[in-house]
Amino acid sequence: MxxxxxxxxxxxxxxxxxxxxxxxxxxxxxxxxxxKNRPSISLQSVGTITEPVNGATSFPTTVSLSKTAAAKVTVQYAITPLTASGGSDFEVKTGLIEIPAGTLNADIDVTVYGDNVDENDEKFIISLSSPTNANMGNASQVITIMA
Known part of the structure; x- marks a missing residue:
């Protein structure tokens, strides 16, 4: 051969x-x-918010780290319906949030709409996914809109 x-x-x-x-x-x-040494990233509890009589109300939802990170931390977020109607009860949106190196938190602005309709309480969810430079902690929060 x-x-x-x-x-x-x-x-x-x-x-x-x-x-x-x-x-x-x-x-x-x-x-x-x-x-193991990375911080964990979590959504802070919001719980219940009161629906405005009419118009829109925005409020911050805090995303926090368990400890500061040496590098910028990023995480994807999504605000989606459960029993609330996206677009008429709250703003549906997705995005990327950044927490600069050396800091502990950043906010996602959430908008709720008033509709002058007598209705039951409604719910939507904020979810986190795909973190960089952090481990996932509490990845979601259900928010109740009190009518």
């Missing part, structure tokens, strides 16, 4: 290169330690 030296050398180079791509045990432990 005759071997092609160039193809053999290329195959060995490829195997050697790929072998070096896998993280070492030390790198795995370091990554686990970094993840």
């Amino acid at each position: 005759k071997l092609n030296k160039q193809k053999t050398a290329l195959a060995l180079l490829a195997v050697t290169t790929l072998w070096g791509c896998a993280p070492t045990e030390e790198e795995k432990k370091q990554k686990e330690e970094e993840e």
